[in-house]
Amino acid sequence: MSYKTYFSSHREAQLEELMQWLRIPSISAISAHAEDVQTAASWLADTLRRGGLENVEIMPTGGHPVVYADYIHAPGKPTVLVYGHYDVQPVDPLNLWQTPPFEPQIREGKLYARGATDDKGQVFIHIKAIEAILREEGTLPVNLKLCLEGEEEIGSPHLPEFLETHKDKLSCDAVLVSDTSLLEPGRPAICTGLRGLCSMEVSVQTANTDLHSGTYGGAVPNALHALVELLASLHDADGRVAVDGFYEGVPELSPLMREEFAKQGVEEDKIRDSLGLDALYGEKGYTFVERVGARPTLELNGVYGGFQGEGTKTVIPKEAHAKITCRLVGEQDPQKTLDRIEKHLRDRVQSGARLNVKQIEQAFAFNIDPSHPILQKAADAYGRVYGTRALFTKDGGSIPIMAAFSRMLDAPVVLMGFGLDDENLHAPNEHFNLDNFDKGLLTVVEFLKSL
Known part of the structure; x- marks a missing residue:
């Protein structure tokens, strides 16, 4: 049979x-x-x-x-x-x-x-x-x-x-x-x-309570402003991660591997349209399949803080939070990657703000x-x-x-x-x-x- x-x-x-x-x-x-x-x-x-x-x-x-x-x-x-x-x-x-x-x-x-x-x-x-x-x-x-x-x-x-x-x-x-x-x-x-993985949770604290934006606005640090400024510093204008040493251990794509990626026949226009996007985004110089298959990332998975209810509340929040994950490739070390991101953030934290970092997952x-x-x-x-x-x-x-x-x-x-x-x-x-x-x-x- x-x-x-x-x-x-x-x-x-x-x-x-x-x-x-x-x-x-x-x-x-x-x-x-x-x-x-x-x-x-x-x-x-x-x-x-x-x-x-x-x-x-x-x-x-x-x-x-x-x-x-x-x-x-x-x-x-x-x-x-x-x-x-x-x-x-x-x-x-x-x-x-x-x-x-x-x-x-x-x-x-x-x-x-x-x-x-x-x-x-x-x-x-x-x-x-x-x-x-x-x-x-x-x-x-x-x-x-x-x-x-x-x-x-x-x-x-x-x-x-x-x-x-x-x-x-x-x-x-x-x-x-x-x-x-x-x-x-x-x-x-x-x-x-x-791809490997590492993750962290980041929080910024300023005053010991939320503050009235009329009484204190413009004169005290705002936790949300401080956090957004930090997060914006993590990438450059070309979509590359701006953390010093982040790309250590990342191999360059060989012509053979690029040829294999091209054989997949991925149509980027179809992906863009199916997602309802005006344009795709990512590290300059790489195609969609190369970015998701062979390049590392640093992504914000959640950013929150301050008033989020209906209407307006004129408040200066005392704390703000973000969740960050990285997808890793090649020989990138997840522990070193987390340490480098933490150093990058600590070196740039706004005056009057305190930074807390909790390192979580790690996988090669x-x-x-x-x-x-x-x-x-x-x-x-x-x-x-x-x-x-x-x-x-x-x-x-x-x-x-x-x-x-x-x-x-x-x-x-x-x-x-x-x-x-x-x-x-x-x-x-x-x-x-x-x-x-x-x-x-x-x-x-x-x-x-x-x-």
Whole structure:
């Protein structure tokens, strides 16, 4: 039996099984769902055992558990570690869902539910591809390990320590991940870079109380004025970050990488119009896809202070606040980046104002050379199933644990995604296009056999 025939004959049963998993509200960010996360882990462990995997364990961490399994029966062959996550995002706002988020429904070839594409649906592709090979051939062409966590949606706070503690158990020749997207329907992509991340909260205090702008206006510092002046100093007129040393470790784009970006065929006019903008904006000298895929950023995510109610209140606010995040590339160090931004702000704070800075998240960027042989095999596997070879892309988002996998396990990370950008991951009406579920199963089989 061909694998296409196998998956076609098992499709209905497999989708019903996936929907069972999707019904479990494994929201890692909400403590009231801690038991649901555990239930989802138990469901996953049972499914892996039924699929023929061995040494299945639900392994504790400082938070939600990791589900581990393996099948090590191919001496002399590579060992592949499959990583994914079984936790999901919160569902708010609930009123915007067309159908309840944990009552899966198939409509017009799409499976709707929270976690359908991020990441239960994509993890399930690997589970069923592995099961299919074991049933059809009695063994696997490579050694296989699975590390499936329950905290990705809250930043994987306990996974780096887990990786360090269990480094020998998780040792491998490659890490395989499906938590990214195709370029568009029918156009597969392999992500070769994810931006890192760092964040901070900034506040400015002036007087010990809000002041009347008639009695004190023009004679005392205004916290909002002081903060806005600071924030405006963070970029120059060409859209570059003006913080001294910010670009240390940022690689210049090679002609090959620029060629890969150009192959994506992104039409900037369409993006501008779809967003209702008069113009795009960003660092001078780079295209849209280069800016979001391969250049660092410093963004204001929130600025607030003073009176914000209806009408006018003639007040001089005593405090003002901002939330700042940076997307990092190359070898940029998140700690050094935060320290440099803080120094930039402290050196420029207005007389009479006091600055407080709280440094928060830190994650290094992930990068891999697209010419690596295992990525070439992955691109070929897509080509045999989709009829077009995968392009190599850089993703503007961050999956913080990817750099940790690459660094701690000293193994190439292969990001073979089967989602689409418009599938509402993290938003109401999340869904998974079942055409990519079907093709994903075949692609994973092709890839594992090619190794």
